[in-house]
Amino acid sequence: MTEENKAIFSLDDGYATTRRVTCLPPIIINQPEDKIQTQLFLPVTNTTKSDGGLRTKGYFKKNSIDNPLITVITVVFNGESYLEKTILSVITQSYNNIEYIIIDGGSTDNSINIISRYGNQIDYWISENDTGIYDAMNKGVKFSNQSSYLYFLNSGDYIFDSDVLIRLSKLFDGKNIVFGGIQYDTGEIVKSSLSINRYLHNTIHHQSVFYPSQIIKHIGFDSSYKIMADYKLNIQIYNTHNYRYISENSIIALCTENGLSRSNFNVAKTEINKVQYQMFGEIFGRILAKIFNIKFFIWKIVKNK
Numbered sequence: 001m002t003e004e005n006k007a008i009f010s011l012d013d014g015y016a017t018t019r020r021v022t023c024l025p026p027i028i029i030n031q032p033e034d035k036i037q038t039q040l041f042l043p044v045t046n047t048t049k050s051d052g053g054l055r056t057k058g059y060f061k062k063n064s065i066d067n068p069l070i071t072v073i074t075v076v077f078n079g080e081s082y083l084e085k086t087i088l089s090v091i092t093q094s095y096n097n098i099e100y101i102i103i104d105g106g107s108t109d110n111s112i113n114i115i116s117r118y119g120n121q122i123d124y125w126i127s128e129n130d131t132g133i134y135d136a137m138n139k140g141v142k143f144s145n146q147s148s149y150l151y152f153l154n155s156g157d158y159i160f161d162s163d164v165l166i167r168l169s170k171l172f173d174g175k176n177i178v179f180g181g182i183q184y185d186t187g188e189i190v191k192s193s194l195s196i197n198r199y200l201h202n203t204i205h206h207q208s209v210f211y212p213s214q215i216i217k218h219i220g221f222d223s224s225y226k227i228m229a230d231y232k233l234n235i236q237i238y239n240t241h242n243y244r245y246i247s248e249n250s251i252i253a254l255c256t257e258n259g260l261s262r263s264n265f266n267v268a269k270t271e272i273n274k275v276q277y278q279m280f281g282e283i284f285g286r287i288l289a290k291i292f293n294i295k296f297f298i299w300k301i302v303k304n305k
Contacts, residue, residue, distance in 0.1 A: 008062060011054075015121045016093040016165075017100050020067065021059040026145055035220035036141045042126055050112070050127040052119045053102075061123060063147035067097040068172040070165055071148040071213065073140030075133055076115075077105035079155035082256070083114050089158040091121040095165035099123045101143050103136045111155075134221040134229040141216050150213050152206045153253060160251045168210060171246050177237070179209040180248040184257045194245050198238065199280070199288055202231035202272070207253040209234075215243065228271035235279050269293065 012018040030037045041056070042049045054060075063069035072090050076083055090100050102115055104127035115125050124143055130136045137152060144150060149172050153159065160183070171178045181191040182205050192204040219236050221229040237243065272292060277285040 011059065012120075015091045016095055016098045017054070017091050017121050017123060019096040020061065021054065022062050023058055023060070024062070025060050026062065026147075028146065031218075034217045036138055036217045038144070038146050038217065039142060041124075041143075042128075051125060052116060053122045053124040054120065055124040059123075061097065061099040061145055061148075063145065064097070068169050069097050069099055069145055069148040070095065070151060070169065070172070070210070071099040071101060071144040072151050072153055073137065073144065074100070074102045074153055074155060075105070075136040075140065076102065076107065076111055076155035077136075078107045078109045078111060080107075080110040080114060082156040083111055084117075086153060086155050086158055087114070087118050087122070090153065091118065092162055093159065093165045094163050095169055097169075098165065099145055099148060101125065101140050103130070103140045103143075104128075105130045105136055131223060132226055134223040134225060137221050138223060141213070141220065144213055146213060146217070148213050149210045150216050151210050154207070156256045157207050158254045160253055164250075164252060167250070168248060168252075171248070172210065172212075174212050174214075175242075175244055176246050177209065177211055177215075177243045178246045178248055179204050180250050180252040182208045182253050182255050183251050184255050186257050188257075189251065193247070194238075198234070199276075202228065202234060204230075204234050205255075206230045207255050209252075211237070212243070215240070225271050225274075227268050228275060231272060232275045232279065235275065239279075 007022045007024055008020050010019045011021050025040065028038050042051050061069055074086055100122050102122055102125040104111055104115060104125065106127060106129040112127055115122065141150065168178055179192045181189055183189045192208045215237055219233060222232050223229065225232065273289040276288045280288060
């Protein structure tokens with residue numbers, strides 16, 4: 001065993017986030033071309049700073065070949081009704097190398113108290129105002145480990161069962177993007193895919209996909225979008241042709257039916273069309289938008305029957 005491995009120890013075997021920690025801070029090497037630069041903490045000059053977690057107590061996480069580090073990022077704003085269940089679905093995983101980061105948008109309800117209650121199981125959390133969900137998700141990426149896999153599980157969504165991450169971790173080699181399905185609280189199951197439909201709308205849901213951190217840090221979420229920045233990101237990543245996509249035939253997460261994209265259909269449609277124009281050019285983008293709009297119209301009729 002190397003000296004470096006000897007420095008890894010367990011704080012508490014009872015939680016996924018406390019079984020493999022180290023007092024050695026990670027080495028940060030930011031690339032100038034990356035849109036999201038890594039940092040460990042909020043700047044001390046930040047007047048709205050509110051943070052906590054294991055990292056503030058001198059405990060950090062480390063990636064390894066045998067135990068790939070998975071960073072789970074949860075974004076929340078006034079989510080007291082669902083947040084604790086989301087947190088528990090992460091920290092009770094059977095997998096033993098999880099970094100958990102929570103980005104709170106300045107909640108005025110009981111969310112901060114819930115987060116603080118689990119401060120010994122959360123690696124790092126911050127609370128400050130943001131400009132929307134993708135601004136908050138970018139912040140989560142900023143504070144994530146550079147060598148981890150990233151998974152976005154927002155408040156109100158839950159990892160399907162306690163063995164999901166240990167099953168998928170075997171596929172994490174730094175070049176694979178791994179995705180599966182989600183199940184809504186209505187019972188509806190939606191499978192992610194990479195069919196031709198990816199050009200028409202988002203076919204990989206962020207609650208069902210695991211990304212190597214370096215590609216997200218390089219591209220980032222376009223925070224000018226309110227709902228469909230993950231669609232744009234997925235198209236950008238696919239167009240690089242630098243990653244292998246692996247479809248896992250299982251449910252990754254349970255999600256609420258009242259998520260942003262499902263409760264704001266018209267905004268979602270407008271933003272999907274915007275992505276199509278941006279990513280595929282004026283002519284092809286308009287063709288794709290026209291096809292999608294027809295499919296969307298038919299889907300709304302069927303759904304409202």
